[in-house]
Amino acid sequence: MTIVVETSGSSGKPKRVIISDEAVQASTEAAIERLGGPGQWVLALPEQYIAGKNVIWRNAVSGAPLVRTEGAFTAEAFVEAVQSLEHERKYTSLVPTQLARLVDAAALDRSFIGPIARLDRILLGGQRAPFGLIERAARLGWRVTRTYGATETVGGCVWDGRPLRDVKLRLTDQIEIAGPQLADGYDDPALTEQRFVVDGSGTRWYKTGDAGSLISGLLQVSGRIDDVINSGGIKVSLAAVEHVVQTFAPDAVVVAAPHPEWGEVPAVVTTLKPSLAEIRAAVGNALGKPARPNHLVTVSVMPTTASGKPDRKRLTRLVASRTQERRRRGLFG
Incomplete structure (x- = not known):
């Protein structure tokens, strides 16, 4: 059966x-x-x-x-x-x-x-x-x-x-x-x-x-083979970035965010309030400058799937929306 x-x-x-x-x-x-x-x-x-x-x-x-x-x-x-x-x-x-x-x-x-x-x-x-x-x-x-x-x-x-x-x-x-x-x-x-x-x-x-x-x-295990972005022509493993970021925010999830110049960049989502400058410095030292996250998005509750895993699809959409809004404010605000 x-x-x-x-x-x-x-x-x-x-x-x-x-x-x-x-x-x-x-x-x-x-x-x-x-x-x-x-x-x-x-x-x-x-x-x-x-x-x-x-x-x-x-x-x-x-x-x-x-x-x-x-x-x-x-x-x-x-x-x-x-x-x-x-x-x-x-x-x-x-x-x-x-x-x-x-x-x-x-x-x-x-x-x-x-x-x-x-x-x-x-x-x-x-x-x-x-x-x-x-x-x-x-x-x-x-x-x-x-x-x-x-x-x-x-x-x-x-x-x-x-x-x-x-x-x-x-x-x-x-x-x-x-x-x-x-x-x-x-x-x-x-x-x-x-x-x-x-x-x-x-x-x-x-x-x-x-x-x-x-x-x-x-x-x-180092991460998904398709969990790699091309940021300005450089391949960046989001899982590797996430591992470093979690020393500052243990619940952090790193997803791809659209970028008008580099194509995609890492973005951090967390319920905590770590310093983006400190995160960028640590990731840059560990993985190189192209891996440094460009965005830090804070949420009150981390969205999860029914099985308790972070809902990465939803987080990716959230980050895209937030970064788009920030660029709009930068252009028109």
């Missing part, structure tokens, strides 16, 4: 992914093996997406009741859910936005620290974690594991840079993944043929669209 799971569509049009029972079983068994055994889980993610479904599938192996957080994600509701766990092993999966809220809440109220430290593992995925977030969580005694994967790989199949059992990696012009956890494809045959390829030995690979490298045998 198969199920169809839709991707979140945070950087493009959502895709409908066809996943077999065998792929789900392979993913679940490999994850539980890496965790050290089955346990009871807190579900704090939307269950229609693959990360939430993985929580449900992995919890089912333990036979314990699944614990859900109710309503909007808050530190209080999450801690209450964690405290209700009764199994000897306790787990959860979060996205970085949620972990950041917990870390910030613990800085204001230390009573949150202990209950979350009872979790044997917090799996963190969905997007790149802001600079320093995992280190801040570790200082609280929280056990966080970075996961990397996609709906097409039944979620995270590389943990802290190391593939799960039977998962294979190779680097071509992008990261490619093989293994029994691969989806069958999409409900679009042409897209399936484009993203799932078979090599000469008969091994089937999923082309992730992400750039990365292997450092001391560990996978390092």
Whole structure:
């Protein structure tokens, strides 16, 4: 049997992914093996997406009741859910936005620290974690594991840079993944043929669209291969810029903004108020002058998709509108 799971569509049009029972079983068994055994889980993610479904599938192996957080994600509701766990092993999966809220809440109220430290593992995925977030969580005694994967790989199949059992990696012009956890494809045959390829030995690979490298045998993901802009003839990785910017604003998202002379330039969106001059200096030192952001857009609330990821499409439209308005004021104001 198969199920169809839709991707979140945070950087493009959502895709409908066809996943077999065998792929789900392979993913679940490999994850539980890496965790050290089955346990009871807190579900704090939307269950229609693959990360939430993985929580449900992995919890089912333990036979314990699944614990859900109710309503909007808050530190209080999450801690209450964690405290209700009764199994000897306790787990959860979060996205970085949620972990950041917990870390910030613990800085204001230390009573949150202990209950979350009872979790044997917090799996963190969905997007790149802001600079320093995992280190801040570790200082609280929280056990966080970075996961990397996609709906097409039944979620995270590389943990802290190391593939799960039977998962294979190779680097071509992008990261490619093989293994029994691969989806069958999409409900679009042409897209399936484009993203799932078979090599000469008969091994089937999923082309992730992400750039990365292997450092001391560990996978390092550097960003989307299409997340590169041409700014005045120079290629600039928005993911690399974002990584530097997050030292000043941990929630920052960097998107492309139109520019009348350079074509496109990096723009920063954040709920905080960092210094654009300091950001430009740091990015220039790390990545070169063409990578320096030209715009800083402050929002009261960071827009996210239903899965909790920053809504980059919406942010790109917002930045384009704001920069256009600023140019208009410069011309006519």
